[in-house]
Amino acid sequence: MSQSSYGRMWDAAQGALEYLLEDEYPTMQLHPQKDRMQVFQTLATFYLRYLKIFRALEEVYDQLVHPQKRRVVHQVLEGVMGRLVELKNEMVELEYSEFHFFDDILQDLKMTPEDLEVPIPRYFVREKMRALKEREKMLAHILAKGGRQEDKTVPVLQSMSIERAMWLLQVSERARQGRLRAHFMKTIRQEEQRRLQSSSSSILDPDRAATCIQKVWRGYRDRRRVQKECLEEMIFLGREVDGGKERTRSGRLVTLPTSDLVAPGRATLDYEATKEKTARGPSERRDGRWAHKDGSNGNDRNE
Incomplete structure (x- = not known):
């Protein structure tokens, strides 16, 4: 963040502090509160609002570069921390406990439980580093004289053999x-x-x-039936049938199914008999001779 951003953060924290002071010290005299729970709610609300302002001012003081601004922010920050300690003591005296519950107040102020933690200002350690180091040296000297100083030994790393290292690499x-x-x-x-x-x-x-098997079988059966009917029709018409092949008018041979073929001589006799029967008209065959239904002999007509 830039310096202007931290300047705006400082301005917002200063405005929130002014509103808080107006609420804490109103111009009109208020009646004293007798309800213990209501007093605790008021103190807890002020405490959380001061804590929020303290977090913002501590962040601003840590990041600002301007020395005059840092001096002013430092004074305000010290005052806010002092007021936080006072409110904490008042709540402890009121509740007789150092642990308090701020669930409802956190929900009203839209804060999280993490906001209840009081951070240690970073300038405490940075600005008092020399004093802290001198204090550590003094403590170390006192402990060394009393013989209570613990020896800080660095643990020695155990060496590993080449075979052990190779075995670990192979396993991995x-x-x-x-x-x-x-x-x-x-x-x-x-x-x-x-x-x-x-x-x-x-x-x-x-x-x-x-269904597929039925379709194939029915197609095969119908094709055989049609071929058989065609063969019978050609035999009836007296077409030439030669070795399972039928010769058409154009002279081309057509293959016929051998299982349905009829002998050529029989086909010729059947054709002649059918032709003679058609020429004589409706008749009946009696004793090897053709006779009409009216009782006359067909041979007499020919004579």
Whole structure:
């Protein structure tokens, strides 16, 4: 933060301190409070507000560079710390305890429990460093005379042999490789399980499989039936059938199913009989001869 930011922080803390002094020492004389709990609430509120101002002023005093401003802030900071001590003593005398509960007041002032900690001003140590060092030297001299000074010995590090170091390195490296191998095998196992799940999900259910088989079989059966009917029709029409092949008008041979073929001689006889029957009209065959339904012989007509 810049010096201007700390200047604004100082201004805000000074304004909050003025408002607090107006609330603590009002111009109009107030009636004395007789309720013990109400008195404690008032003291605790003032204490927390002073503590908040103290934190801001301590931060400003630690970061300011201007010597005149630091002198003024130091005086205000000393006064705020003195007032904090006075309020603490008053609360202890009122509650007969050094531990207080500020839950409701913290909630009203929108503060956290961490804000209750009273920080030690940093300038205490920095400005009194020489006095503190002299005090430490004096204490060390007194303890040395009395024989109570503890020897500050530095622990000696134990040396390690080369074999021990190599063994530790090998153990660490093998452990690292084992972890990598385990991770690699885990990845492979997961991919295998994922592939098995995808393949099992792609298998058809029995109903769909049966439907597919029925479609294929019915198609094959109908094709054979159509081929058989075509063969019978060609035999009826007297087309030439040669070794399972039928010759069309263009002279091209068409392959026919051998299981449904009929002998050529029989096909010719059937064709001649059908042709003669069609020419004579409706008739019946009796004793190897064709006869009409009216009782006349078909051969008489030919004669």
